[in-house]
Amino acid sequence: xxxxxxxxxxxxxxxxxxxxRLAWVTWRQYRTTLLAMLGLLAVVAGVLLARGxxxxxxxxxxxxxxxxxxxxxxxxxxxFRDSYGNTGPIGALFVWLPAIVGGFAGAPLLARELExxxxxxxxxxGVGRTRWMVALTTAGVLGVALLSAVxxxxxxxxxxxxxxxxxxxxxxxxxxxxxxxxVTGWALAAFTLGVFVGLLTRRVLPALALTLAxxxxxxxxxxxxxxxxxxxxxxxxxxxxxGAHPIDQWWTKGGAHATDAQINQVLQGIGVQTDGGGNxxxxxGSGTIDPVQxxxxxxxxxxxxxxxxxxxxxxxxxxxxxxxxLSALLLGASVLLLRRRPA
Amino acid sequence: MNILETSxxxxxxxxxxxxxxxxxxxxxxxxxxxxxxNGAGKTTLLNIAVGLTAPTEGAITVLGDIPVGSPEALxxxxxxxxxxxLYRNLSVTDMLHLTRNLNHMFDIAYARDRxxxxxxxxxxxxxxLSGGQRAQLALTLAxxxxxxLLVLDEPTxxxxxxxxxxxxATVVTAMTDDGISVILSSHVLAELERVADYLVxxxxxxxxxxxxxxxxxxxxxxxxxxxxxxxxxxxxMLESREAGAQQILLVRVDSPPGTPLPVQWEARPxxxxxxxxxxxxxxxxxxxxxxxxxxx
Numbered sequence: 001x002x003x004x005x006x007x008x009x010x011x012x013x014x015x016x017x018x019x020x021r022l023a024w025v026t027w028r029q030y031r032t033t034l035l036a037m038l039g040l041l042a043v044v045a046g047v048l049l050a051r052g053x054x055x056x057x058x059x060x061x062x063x064x065x066x067x068x069x070x071x072x073x074x075x076x077x078x079x080f081r082d083s084y085g086n087t088g089p090i091g092a093l094f095v096w097l098p099a100i101v102g103g104f105a106g107a108p109l110l111a112r113e114l115e116x117x118x119x120x121x122x123x124x125x126g127v128g129r130t131r132w133m134v135a136l137t138t139a140g141v142l143g144v145a146l147l148s149a150v151x152x153x154x155x156x157x158x159x160x161x162x163x164x165x166x167x168x169x170x171x172x173x174x175x176x177x178x179x180x181x182x183v184t185g186w187a188l189a190a191f192t193l194g195v196f197v198g199l200l201t202r203r204v205l206p207a208l209a210l211t212l213a214x215x216x217x218x219x220x221x222x223x224x225x226x227x228x229x230x231x232x233x234x235x236x237x238x239x240x241x242x243g244a245h246p247i248d249q250w251w252t253k254g255g256a257h258a259t260d261a262q263i264n265q266v267l268q269g270i271g272v273q274t275d276g277g278g279n280x281x282x283x284x285g286s287g288t289i290d291p292v293q294x295x296x297x298x299x300x301x302x303x304x305x306x307x308x309x310x311x312x313x314x315x316x317x318x319x320x321x322x323x324x325x326l327s328a329l330l331l332g333a334s335v336l337l338l339r340r341r342p343a
Numbered sequence: 344m345n346i347l348e349t350s351x352x353x354x355x356x357x358x359x360x361x362x363x364x365x366x367x368x369x370x371x372x373x374x375x376x377x378x379x380x381n382g383a384g385k386t387t388l389l390n391i392a393v394g395l396t397a398p399t400e401g402a403i404t405v406l407g408d409i410p411v412g413s414p415e416a417l418x419x420x421x422x423x424x425x426x427x428x429l430y431r432n433l434s435v436t437d438m439l440h441l442t443r444n445l446n447h448m449f450d451i452a453y454a455r456d457r458x459x460x461x462x463x464x465x466x467x468x469x470x471x472l473s474g475g476q477r478a479q480l481a482l483t484l485a486x487x488x489x490x491x492l493l494v495l496d497e498p499t500x501x502x503x504x505x506x507x508x509x510x511x512a513t514v515v516t517a518m519t520d521d522g523i524s525v526i527l528s529s530h531v532l533a534e535l536e537r538v539a540d541y542l543v544x545x546x547x548x549x550x551x552x553x554x555x556x557x558x559x560x561x562x563x564x565x566x567x568x569x570x571x572x573x574x575x576x577x578x579x580m581l582e583s584r585e586a587g588a589q590q591i592l593l594v595r596v597d598s599p600p601g602t603p604l605p606v607q608w609e610a611r612p613x614x615x616x617x618x619x620x621x622x623x624x625x626x627x628x629x630x631x632x633x634x635x636x637x638x639x
Contacts (some may be wrong), residue, residue: 015447016414017444017445017446017447021443021444021445022444022445024440024441024444025441025444025445028433028437028440028441116428116430116431117424117426117428118428118429118430119395119428120395120422120424120428121424121428121429121430122445123394123395124393124394124395124417124420124421124422124424125417125442125445125446126414126417126418126445126446126447126448126488127417127445127446128412128414128417132445340397
C-alpha cells in the first residue's frame with residue numbers, strides 16, 4: 001500500500017539528544033503564550049507611556065512654577081497629586097502582572113500535557129522526560145524573567161515623578177513588588193508554582209486558579225513581613241526623610257510607652273479623643289489647639305518606626321533572594337516528582 | 344534476545360492490583376498480541392514497558408537487558424498510546440519537526456513520503472484530521488524513528504474497518520521490511536488472529552497464557568466423544584459442553600504430538616479465538632499461568 005520503505009537503521013547510539021534540538025521544541029511550545037504576553041506588554045506599555053508622558057508634562061509645569069513657596073504653586077502641586085497620585089485601576093493591574101506573566105506560562109506547561117494525554121507522546125520520545133522538562137523550564141524561566149523585568153522598568157519609569165515628589169514611596173506595597181528585581185522574583189515564583197501545581201492537579205484551569213490563589217496568599221504574607229527585613233528605624237522627628245515608609249506610631253513619656261487611656265486623659269483638657277486605633281479625632285467643642293503640640297507640651301513624645309527609602313535596593317535583593325530560593329525548590333520538587341510520577 | 348522480560352511484575356493502584364505476578368519472556372521478531380478484556384492490565388503492562396509507569400514490585404527489562412525508561416530504551420522503543428495523543432493545535436508538518444527534534448534519529452523523508460502516499464495534507468492541523476489519518480500519522484511518527492520495538496496500545500479501537508485494515512497492513516509491512524518487533528494490545532482478538540504470531544493473554548491483572556501461536560495451537564485440541572465417556576487423564580480440560588449425545592471438550596495435551604487418542608474420541612485443531620475465549624472463561628478458577636515452550 002505504500003512505496004516508501006525505511007532505510008537501514010543507523011548504528012545505535014545511546015548518547016542523549018543534543019540541547020540545541022530542543023530549542024525548536026521550546027519555541028513551538030511557548031509561541032502562543034509568548035505572543036499573548038507580548039500583546040499584553042504592548043497594551044500596558046501603551047497605557048503607561050501615554051499617561052506617563054502626560055504626567056511628566058504636568059510635573060514639568062509644577063516644577064516650573066515660581067516662586068515655589070507661593071499659594072498658587074502649592075495649589076498646582078496638590079492638583080498634580082490629585083490627578084496622578086492615585087493610580088487607580090492601572091495600579092490594581094500592576095500588582096497582578098508578575099502573577100499573570102508567570103502563572104500563564106507555568107501552569108499549562110505540565111498540566112496541559114497531563115490533561116490532554118500528550119505526555120504519553122512527549123515522555124516516550126528519545127529525549128526523555130527529564131531533558132524535555134529541563135529545556136522547557138529553563139526557557140520558561142528566562143522568558144518570564146526577561147518579560148517581568150521589562151514590566152518592572154516600565155512601571156518604575158511611570159512612577160518616577162510620583163517618587164520624586166514623595167507622593168508615592170518606593171517601599172510601598174503597591175510599588176515595591178512590581179519594580180526592581182522583586183518583580184522578577186514574583187514572576188518566577190508564579191511560574192514555578194504553576195509548573196508544580198500543574199503536575200499535581202493535572203488540569204490546566206484548576207492549576208491556573210490554584211497558582212493565582214497561592215501566589216496571592218504569598219504576596220499578602222510578604223507585604224506584612226517586608227517591613228521587618230531589617231530592624232525598622234525609630235525617630236521622634238515628625239518629618240521622616242523623603243521616601244521613608246512609616247510602619248507604626250506611638251506616644252511615650254519619660255521613656256515609657258503611653259497608653260491610650262493616658263493620652264485621652266491629657267487630651268480631655270482640649271476636648272479631643274483618640275479613636276482607639278491611635279488616631280486623634282476632634283470631639284465636639286474642641287478648640288483650635290493642635291493636639292499633637294498640646295501633648296508635646298505636656299511632656300509626651302511621639303515616636304515613629306519606619307524603613308528609610310535608602311533601603312529600597314537592599315530590600316529588593318532580600319525579596320528577590322528568598323523568592324528565587326523558593327522558585328528553585330519548587331522546580332527541583334517538580335523535576336523529582338516528574339521523574340517518579342506514574343502516568 | 345528477548346524484547347520483553349518480566350519477573351513477578353506488579354503494579355498496585357490504590358487497594359487493587361492492576362497487574363500482578365506477571366512473568367514473561369517474549370523473544371524478538373514477533374508480532375505479539377496482548378489480549379484481554381477491558382481492565383485486564385494491558386495498558387498498565389505497556390506503560391511500564393515504555394517507562395511511563397514504575398512497577399510496584401518485580402523486575403522488567405526490554406530489548407535484551409536494557410532497563411525500561413533508560414535513554415537506550417527510549418531511543419529504541421516507539422510507543423503509540425491509546426487514542427493517539429498528539430498535539431491537536433499543531434500542523435502535521437510541525438508535528439514532524441517536533442518528533443525529529445525530540446529524537447536522535449528521525450527519517451523525515453520517509454515520514455513525508457508516507458504521509459503523501461496516504462494523502463494526509465501536511466499543512467492541516469492535527470485536530471482536523473480524521474481518526475484514521477491521525478492513527479496513520481501517529482504510526483508514521485513512530486516508524487520514522489527506526490525503533491527496534493514498536494509498542495501499540497489499542498491502536499485500532501477507534502478506527503473504522505477500512506482504516507483498521509490499512510493500519511494493520513502498515514504494521515505488518517514495517518515488521519517484514521525492517522525486522523522490528525511489535526507488541527500490540529487489543530480487546531478484540533478477531534483482528535489480530537491473522538497477523539499475530541505470539542499471544543499473551545491477560546485477565547484480572549494476571550497472565551493466563553502466553554507463547555508462540557503455532558505452538559499453542561499444536562498443544563490444544565477440540566475433542567469430541569460420546570457423553571459419559573471418561574476423558575484421557577493426560578488432558579487438561581479447559582472447557583466442556585454437551586451437544587446431544589456428544590460431549591465437546593477443549594483440552595490442553597501435555598503428551599507429545601502424535602500420541603493416539605483414546606477410543607471413541609475424535610479430535611480437530613482449535614482456532615486462536617476459540618482458545619483465547621476458553622482461557623478467558625476459565626480464568627475464574629485459574630490456578631497457574633500456562634506457558635508453552637517454543638519447540639525447536
